[in-house]
Amino acid sequence: MNSIKGTLPSNLGVSFPNLEYFDISLNQFSALIPVSISNASNLGHLAMLGNELQGEVPSLKNLKSLKRFVLTSNNLGSGGINDLNFLCDLTNATFLRILDINMNNFGGSLPHCVTNLSSSLAHLYLSDNKIVGRIPNGIGNLGNLDSLYLSMNQFSGQIPSDLGNLQNLYVLDLAINSLSGNIPSSFGNLTAINILFFDGNNLQGNIPPSLAGCRNLETFVLSENNLTGIIPPELIGQLASAIQLDFSRNHLTGSLPNEVGNLINLEYLNVSENMLFGPIPEALGRCIKIESLDMGGNFFQGTIPSSMGSLRGMQELYLSRNNLSGTIPEFLEQFLFLRSLNLSYNKLEGMIPTKGIFKNASATSVNGNSKLCGGIPEFEFPKCKFPHSRKGALSNTLKLIISLACGIVGATLALAILYHCVLQREKKQQTSGDTNNFLKVSYQILLKATDGFSSSNLIGKGSFGSVFKGVLDEGETAIAVKVLNLVYRGASRSFFAECDALRNIRHRNLLKVLSACSGVNYQGDDFKALIYEFMVNGSLDEWLHPTQAVAETIERPKRSLSFSQRLNIAIDVSMALDYLHHHCERPIVHCDLKPSNVLLNDDMVGHVGDFGLVRFLPRTSGNQSSSVGVKGTIGYAPPEYGMGNEVWTQGDVYSYGILLLEMFTGKRPTEDMFQGTLNLHNFVKAALPERLVDIVDPALVQENVEDNIIADNCANEDGTRIFSKIRESLISILEVGVACSAELPRERMDISDAMAEMCRIRNKLGENKD
Incomplete structure (x- = not known):
């Protein structure tokens, strides 16, 4: 800690062979580390951090007594592949406890010999270098490690699961690398871990619930990865020690768990730039120590809960770009420490407060809320039509x-x-x-027809309600009754949207609505239901995945669809979409096409149903609705909806492409195998045409086609045969699915072209019908 300049003498280790402690840290030494240093074989402490040393690190083979070796913050290394060879020399140092080479220019891969370093090693610092390649398996053998810093390098590949063996690990920093794959579930064994950084990588998959075992975790940062799935409630519920949690900039879905209320020591929470939805949990109000909260760029809805009024230590609050509604809470005026507030681009309404943070336009953002009024002049909102105090002074x-x-x-x-x-x-x-x-029905009639909406008549559950089988006219008319659960936000809107859509459209492949009922039940609660023609063969989903049938309450024999049936149903669906997109008075976007919304009658004719999310487009083609936000179901909704783009017909085309791929591969787009960049589209695209048998539904490969089709006799290694004409047709069908489900909308087919191609495929098969 002086300002000594110059170089180290080349004969240092020769002149002082008995050195045990040598520290020149925080000076201005430059040039090379002398080769002779290895001659000082009694060195136990060798520290040179914070200088301007450069070049290679010489051989350290003779330094067997070394306990502390620190080279942090120099210019050592050249970024070459042999820069880290000196680490292998340190395997002779059986008492080594601290190895710190952070903030240099060391390149190449981390040699496997580091796994053979001293069992006494407690601190291993390799951050901020140019190290490439994989983290070696076997670091988990260094059982006494309590700090492992590998951040700001170029590590790639998966995180070794044996890191979960480091029972004494207190800090693990893997941030800002190119790591991929899943977070190992074995990390739940890190019971002593206090600080965990995974940010700035390419990690995929879900957040392992097993991390709930890390009960001493105070700082947990997962931002800027490609993680999917939910935030595990069981994990959040066990992190009572957490001070900083950052899950931002991933692809997380679901709601923010109510268990967030257990985070009584939390000071910083960031879940921004994900796809979280639902209300902001009331339980968040129990996190009274929180100073910074960022929930922006999600799909949170409902009002800002009054319980957040207890968060009086809040300094930064960001809730922008969500679907929040209601008024701006009065309690925000009273937050004395609040220095930055962003409520922009929501659906807030009413008067903008004028006290506290709201007096500072540069620290507060409320733009993008068209129903707000008042506030200080700098906000440039219109005056409120009925001025009144925030205390609500209407008599x-x-x-x-x-x-x-x-x-x-x-x-x-x-x-x-x-x-x-x-x-x-x-x-x-x-x-x-x-x-x-149209049938004339009432609540009483529907109650009787479904035997009191008995669970024995339950045939399915949707986003906003349940579907029951019923019988009218003393057993002569079978119906399906969709009863809306009006507790769910959007259920009433779904009812009216479906009524509006089905009122004037008629097509052979659209589910026929027989009537609608809107009234009250015997408890005096609002009651809304839609009555459809009953589809005796249930949904396409039940046939594609018979072991996971939606209607578990109805016993059905195991069943599967033949190739011809799948082809016919796929064409039925394409015809329905073509009608909605091109042959209605105004183009209609379904917004939720998936197998459970395709119903089959007794002749196995496909009918598209569930119009609760439909959007009507203007006749002018550009074809975009004025309604923004994610529409549909994860896995089937197109990528652009997840980025807030408006709905359009090409969104349905994407859903149709995914449905087509699912029909002929038997794989759901949400299966666990599809993680990171691997999705159903890429899975099929990569396999066509050579590896068709590897991806096609096994039920089709084994199908005994009997209608005069001659076997091609080309079999895979398992001896599975697939018929030549069917094989050619399967390739063409899957190519249509791939074209429709392209990530970029401009690369997708129009539904009319897709329908024409599917019909051409069927016609080419000629008389080869199921």
Whole structure:
């Protein structure tokens, strides 16, 4: 810790052969480390950090007594492949406890000999170099390690699972590398771990719930990876010691677990730039030590919970780019330490506060909330039409007058609408007999038809409700009744969207709606249901995955679809989409095409159903809806929806492509095998055409096609035969699926072209029908 310059004498180790302690740290020495240093064989402490040393590290074979070796923050190494050879010399140092070569220019791969370093080694610091290649298997044998820093290098490949053997490990830093694969579940054995950095890599898969075993974890950073799945509640529930948690910039889904309330010591939480949804948990209000909270760039909805009013130590709060609604809470004005607040691009409404942080326009962002008003002039929002204090100063009398006025206006409006509806119904009855085809049903009729909505009649569950089988007219008319669960946000909107979509569309391959019911049940609660034609053969999903049938309550024999049946159903679906996209008064986007929404009648004809998420597009082609946000189901929704793009017909084309690939490979797009960059699209694309048998549904490979098709006699190693004409058709079908499910929308086929190609494939087979 001086300002000594110059070079070390070349004869240092010769002149002082009995040196035991040599430390020149934090000076300005330059040039090379003398080769003669190895002659000082009694050295136990050798530290040269914070100088300007350069070149190679000489042989250290004779330094068998070395306990502490520190070269941090120099210019040593050249980025070459042999830079780290000196580490193998240190295997002779059986008492080595500290090895620190951070912040140099060491290149090449980390030699496997590091796994044979002293069993006494406690600190291994290799960060901020140019080390490439894999982390060697066997580091987990260094049982006394308590600190392992490998960050800011170019390590690649998977994280060795044997790192989970390091029971004494206190700090593990793997940040800013090119590591891939899954986080090993064995890391749950790191019971002493306190600090864990994984950020800035290419890790895939789920966050292992086994990490709940890391109960002493205080800092856990997973940001900027490709992790998917949910944030495990069992993990969050066990991290009571956590001070800093960062899961940002991944592809995490699901809700923020209520167990977040157990994080009583938490000071920093960042889950931004994921695909999390649902309400902000009330339990978050129990994290009273929190100072920085970032939940931006997700799909959180509902209001900002009042429980967050207890987070009075908050300094930074970022909730931008979500779907939050309601008013801006008053308690934010009272947060004395709050220095940065971002509520932009939500659906907030009402008056913008004017106290506290809201007096500082440079520290507060509320833009992108079109229903807000007031606030300081710098926000440039319109004045509120009915100014009132934030304490809500409308008198009870005024509230009563407004309530009565609204009631009168509402009643008048309801009568006017009812009168209008009666007139419209009479006009329709005069001009068309089609309305007479709709069943007239009530809650009581549906209750009786489904035996009180009995669980024995339950045939499926959807996003917003349950579907029951029912029988009308004393057993003559079988129906399917979709009962909306109005507790779920969006269920009512789904009901009206489906009514609107099905009111004027008719097609052989669209599920026929027989009626709708909107009223109250016997408990006085709102009741809404849609009544469909009953599809005796259930959903396509049940046939593709018979062991995972949706309707577990109904016993059915194991069944599978033949090649011809799959082809016909695929064409049925394409015809339905072509009709919706190109032959309706306004183009219609289904937004939730998947096997469970394709229903099969007694002739195995496919019918597209569940129109709860449909969007109507303007006739002008560009074809984008004004409704933003993710639509549909993970795995089937196109990538652009996950980035907030508006819905369009090409989104349905992507879903159709994934459905097509699933139908003929038998693999769901959400299976565990699809992690990171490997998805169903890439899996099929990489295998075509040579490895067709490896990816096609085994049920099709084994199918005994009997309609005059001659076997091709080309078999794989297992002797599995596949017929030449079927093989050619399968390749063509999967190529359509790959083309439709391209990641870039401009590379996808139009549904009309896809339908035409599928029909061409069927026609080419000629008379070879199932």
